[in-house]
Amino acid sequence: MRSTRTLPAVALAVLLIGAWPAVSSAQWVIESKDQKTNLKIGFLIQPQFESLDTADAAATSKNIFLRRFRILFGGKIADKWTYFFETDSPNIGKGTGTAGLKDTGNIYMQDAFVTYNHNDAFKVDVGMMLLSQNRNHLQSA
Numbered sequence: 275m276r277s278t279r280t281l282p283a284v285a286l287a288v289l290l291i292g293a294w295p296a297v298s299s300a301q302w303v304i305e306s307k308d309q310k311t312n313l314k315i316g317f318l319i320q321p322q323f324e325s326l327d328t329a330d331a332a333a334t335s336k337n338i339f340l341r342r343f344r345i346l347f348g349g350k351i352a353d354k355w356t357y358f359f360e361t362d363s364p365n366i367g368k369g370t371g372t373a374g375l376k377d378t379g380n381i382y383m384q385d386a387f388v389t390y391n392h393n394d395a396f397k398v399d400v401g402m403m404l405l406s407q408n409r410n411h412l413q414s415a
Contacts (some may be wrong), residue, residue: 311350318344324368339367339377344384354392360385 301316322341327334343366348358366379387401 290395310353313349316348318342318346328411335369336368338366339365339369340367340379343379351388354390356386356389356391357390358387359383 276381287377301314303312303314305312320342321341322337322339324337324339326337341364343363345361346359348356350356360383362382362384363379364382365377368377369375383402384404385402387399387403390398390400
C-alpha cells in the first residue's frame with residue numbers, strides 16, 4: 275500500500291522540480307572599466323519536430339529543425355545613447371519536400387535602432403523597428 279502512494283508523490287515532485295522556472299542566462303555582457311559603455315549579446319533558439327503524412331499516406335515526412343534562431347545585440351554607447359539590433363533566421367534545416375533538400379536559412383534584420391534618452395519623459399528612437407499587428411504580438415519572442 276505504501277509503494278502505490280509513493281510513486282505518484284515522487285512523480286509529482288519530479289514534475290514540479292522540472293517545471294520550476296530557471297533564471298535565463300542566454301546573454302553575454304562586455305563592459306568598459308568605467309561602466310559607461312557596454313555590449314550585450316544574446317540569442318534565442320526554438321527547436322521543433324514535425325511529422326507529416328503524405329497525400330497518398332504511403333510515407334511520413336519527419337523534420338527536426340530550428341523554427342526560430344535569433345541573435346540580439348544591444349548596449350549603451352554613452353550616458354544618453356543606447357542601441358539594439360535583432361536578427362531572425364526562421365526554419366533552418368527544415369525539409370523542403372523535394373528530394374530530401376533542407377532549407378539553409380536566410381538572415382533577416384528585424385530591429386535596428388538607436389535611442390537618444392534625454393530624460394524619462396523624452397526619448398527618440400531612430401532606425402528600423404518591426405511593428406506588431408496587435409498587442410499580443412508584443413508579448414512574443
